[in-house]
Amino acid sequence: MAVSLASQDTRGATLGPVSGASARSRWARLAGNGYVGAAAAVAAATALAWLVAPVLQPPNLVMIYLLAVVLVALRGGRGPAVAAAVLSVAAFDFFFVPPRFTLAVAHTQSLVTFAVMLLVALVIGGLVARVRHQVERARRRERWTAALSAMSRELGAPAPAAALATIAARHVREVFDAEVAVLLTGPDGRLDPSPAVSDLAGGVQADLAEHAVARGEPVGRGTPRTPTASALYLPLAGPTGPRGVLVVRPRRREVLATPEAVRQLETFAAQVALALEHARLAAEAQEARVRAETERLRSALLTSVSHDLRTPLATITGAATTLLDSGARLDAATCRELLESIRDEAERLNRLVQNLLQMTRLEAGALELRRDWHPLEEVVGAALARLARSLGTRRVTVRIPPDLPLVAIDDVLIEQVLVNLLDNAVKHTPPESPIRILATAAAGRVTVEVADHGPGLPPGEEERVFEKFYRAGPARRPGAGLGLAICRGIVEAHGGRIWAQNLPEGGVAFLFTVPAAPTPTPPLAVDA
Amino acid sequence: MPDPVVVLIEDEPQIRRFLRATLTAQGYRLFEAATGADGLVEVATRQPDVVILDLGLPDLDGLEVIRRLRGWTRVPIIVLSARGQEVDKVRALDLGADDYVSKPFGAGELLARIRVALRHAAGAAREDDAVFETGDLRVHLLRRQVFVGGREVHLTPIEFKLLTTLVRHAGKVVTHRQLLQEVWGPAHTDQAHYVRVYMGHLRHKLEVDPARPRYLLTEPGVGYRLAAD
Numbered sequence: 001m002a003v004s005l006a007s008q009d010t011r012g013a014t015l016g017p018v019s020g021a022s023a024r025s026r027w028a029r030l031a032g033n034g035y036v037g038a039a040a041a042v043a044a045a046t047a048l049a050w051l052v053a054p055v056l057q058p059p060n061l062v063m064i065y066l067l068a069v070v071l072v073a074l075r076g077g078r079g080p081a082v083a084a085a086v087l088s089v090a091a092f093d094f095f096f097v098p099p100r101f102t103l104a105v106a107h108t109q110s111l112v113t114f115a116v117m118l119l120v121a122l123v124i125g126g127l128v129a130r131v132r133h134q135v136e137r138a139r140r141r142e143r144w145t146a147a148l149s150a151m152s153r154e155l156g157a158p159a160p161a162a163a164l165a166t167i168a169a170r171h172v173r174e175v176f177d178a179e180v181a182v183l184l185t186g187p188d189g190r191l192d193p194s195p196a197v198s199d200l201a202g203g204v205q206a207d208l209a210e211h212a213v214a215r216g217e218p219v220g221r222g223t224p225r226t227p228t229a230s231a232l233y234l235p236l237a238g239p240t241g242p243r244g245v246l247v248v249r250p251r252r253r254e255v256l257a258t259p260e261a262v263r264q265l266e267t268f269a270a271q272v273a274l275a276l277e278h279a280r281l282a283a284e285a286q287e288a289r290v291r292a293e294t295e296r297l298r299s300a301l302l303t304s305v306s307h308d309l310r311t312p313l314a315t316i317t318g319a320a321t322t323l324l325d326s327g328a329r330l331d332a333a334t335c336r337e338l339l340e341s342i343r344d345e346a347e348r349l350n351r352l353v354q355n356l357l358q359m360t361r362l363e364a365g366a367l368e369l370r371r372d373w374h375p376l377e378e379v380v381g382a383a384l385a386r387l388a389r390s391l392g393t394r395r396v397t398v399r400i401p402p403d404l405p406l407v408a409i410d411d412v413l414i415e416q417v418l419v420n421l422l423d424n425a426v427k428h429t430p431p432e433s434p435i436r437i438l439a440t441a442a443a444g445r446v447t448v449e450v451a452d453h454g455p456g457l458p459p460g461e462e463e464r465v466f467e468k469f470y471r472a473g474p475a476r477r478p479g480a481g482l483g484l485a486i487c488r489g490i491v492e493a494h495g496g497r498i499w500a501q502n503l504p505e506g507g508v509a510f511l512f513t514v515p516a517a518p519t520p521t522p523p524l525a526v527d528a
Numbered sequence: 529m530p531d532p533v534v535v536l537i538e539d540e541p542q543i544r545r546f547l548r549a550t551l552t553a554q555g556y557r558l559f560e561a562a563t564g565a566d567g568l569v570e571v572a573t574r575q576p577d578v579v580i581l582d583l584g585l586p587d588l589d590g591l592e593v594i595r596r597l598r599g600w601t602r603v604p605i606i607v608l609s610a611r612g613q614e615v616d617k618v619r620a621l622d623l624g625a626d627d628y629v630s631k632p633f634g635a636g637e638l639l640a641r642i643r644v645a646l647r648h649a650a651g652a653a654r655e656d657d658a659v660f661e662t663g664d665l666r667v668h669l670l671r672r673q674v675f676v677g678g679r680e681v682h683l684t685p686i687e688f689k690l691l692t693t694l695v696r697h698a699g700k701v702v703t704h705r706q707l708l709q710e711v712w713g714p715a716h717t718d719q720a721h722y723v724r725v726y727m728g729h730l731r732h733k734l735e736v737d738p739a740r741p742r743y744l745l746t747e748p749g750v751g752y753r754l755a756a757d
Contacts, residue, residue: 381731382747411749412612437739
């Protein structure tokens with residue numbers, strides 16, 4: 001890539017020439033230090049030469065100056081070395097070449113000395129400066145490589161794209177001493193205009209970011225098209241498409257001054273893009289797994305629901321059309337029977353729809369708990385009242401201690417749990433088989449038990465019955481297999497637990513816990 | 529007595545059809561409206577004895593309809609609402625609706641609610657001096673005596689107040705808020721568990737099986753209803 005700020009390779013990384021108004025004074029100071037150093041070195045060489053002049057021939061004094069030039073080149077780079085060379089020749093002429101203390105030259109022979117001295121000083125200075133620069137570059141490269149591998153290591157761990165962006169921004173910020181922003185592309189491949197991470201003082205220029213993605217190459221600061229932009233916009237191009245844009249605005253102008261530094265930054269960008277690509281692929285794979293699971297559940301739901309919806313609908317349609325077509329020829333008892341089956345099947349449909357709705361709410365996390373203190377007895381009573389018709393003459397024993405503490409529940413939802421458990425017992429036991437409801441309090445919780453005298457659960461299935469679409473036993477029973485799953489959802493939303501256990505005397509008990517009030521019953525002062 | 533007039537505000541044609549058949553067969557004169565705005569006009573022009581109002585209307589919020597009706601009439605309002613929308617029901621009742629029926633409902637249930645509403649509208653003035661009786665339960669409001677199956681039951685003053693409040697609304701649902709307001713006063717209207725605890729005490733004194741009450745029925749999420757013949 002071409003960056004206009006990149007200059008000759010030999011330029012010192014910390015001692016570039018001054019350009020640009022904003023950084024001028026700082027640059028002057030920095031450059032000045034090098035040149036002041038050059039002047040000081042020449043002055044020191046002169047002082048040393050002055051001391052040894054009585055014992056040495058003037059040409060030997062040249063060596064002291066050359067030494068000074070080498071030192072300046074080593075420390076200050078090429079510019080100061082050149083300055084030191086010129087100053088050295090001038091100082092040598094002034095102090096040691098007759099006529100002394102003038103820049104005039106008595107013998108043309110001295111001019112040759114000056115020329116050779118200047119040439120040697122320049123060559124040595126240049127060579128030393130170059131060596132110095134190469135060492136520095138090697139060191140810098142080593143630093144970059146270390147930083148790059150540190151970043152790669154961190155980016156290697158699986159993480160969402162935003163977390164990766166934060167890691168990348170931190171590393172780039174440290175290594176390039178820059179303000180950094182990362183923009184990410186969404187699942188649709190379009191760039192999200194608000195950065196995933198940014199400490200860019202002036203904000204991000206959305207048009208430049210878009211541009212970088214569209215062109216697939218860096219734009220902004222220092223690039224041929226928009227060299228005056230404040231930051232550099234590097235596209236994060238993954239193998240399968242753009243993943244985002246890395247925006248870098250160095251705090252010090254010289255940081256991105258060399259093509260090498262820019263190349264290095266591009267390597268960082270490529271690394272980040274790769275990590276983002278991996279994250280994307282991992283997310284897509286996860287999504288595919290979830291989709292497949294959802295699909296499986298959906299088809300199970302459809303199979304189950306379509307059967308459970310069609311059966312009552314078929315009954316209702318059949319009974320209603322019979323009544324319409326031949327109602328006059330049917331006796332009163334038959335008519336009544338048909339009408340009752342219409343009513344019962346409609347009720348069954350209603351329960352199914354309720355369960356489906358409740359399940360959807362639970363799964364969408366849209367279940368709203370409206371908790372308050374309730375006597376359990378009241379909620380049990382409401383559930384029994386709702387199931388009065390399907391319970392018929394069945395014996396239901398309720399044993400709730402009179403001093404049972406209030407429970408902190410959503411009464412509508414816990415009533416639903418009780419209705420589902422009772423309904424379950426009704427469905428899986430013979431019509432006259434008794435049902436028992438028990439409640440006990442311990443350790444801040446009330447445990448409620450609904451037990452039947454039916455065949456019990458197949459051993460080992462005690463946990464599975466709470467799964468969606470589970471049906472116990474070989475016979476197909478009515479119901480979509482949602483009732484117990486809903487119970488579990490509701491009880492767990494209350495912070496409780498629900499489980500099933502086969503009873504030694506036969507039948508199965510479903511137990512669940514709900515939080516209890518701290519005191520047995522909040523007293524009321526108003527009553528006499 | 530002329531046939532009672534009912535205004536039905538409901539947007540679903542199928543439900544209107546079934547209610548038309550049911551109500552006219554029972555001798556009610558029915559006027560229908562499919563929107564809240566039309567409903568308000570119907571109520572104003574027909575001066576009905578009962579309004580049946582679906583809460584989910586296309587144009588106006590059912591609660592808004594109740595608010596506007598209560599601005600000028602005490603006509604009994606029975607609300608139709610789905611199960612699972614208890615919050616809306618409570619809001620409707622607290623705004624002045626008299627009762628509710630959860631969809632889907634049987635005709636018998638709605639007719640019972642209408643009969644209760646009509647009875648209350650007609651006999652509101654006489655209720656205080658009467659003796660209330662349902663099943664085995666007998667309440668002498670003036671003598672402050674309560675009998676179950678001929679046996680006198682002693683109630684605390686709060687329990688008696690709670691019971692008489694329910695008696696005054698017999699057959700109608702009463703929200704926790706209404707009970708708190710009438711029994712304990714307006715300072716306690718957000719402490720519904722007071723009501724529940726005392727209702728538990730009442731059940732233990734008045735019901736044969738408190739867990740399967742005959743008289744003091746619970747409407748989960750809404751309130752209570754004293755069963756009335």
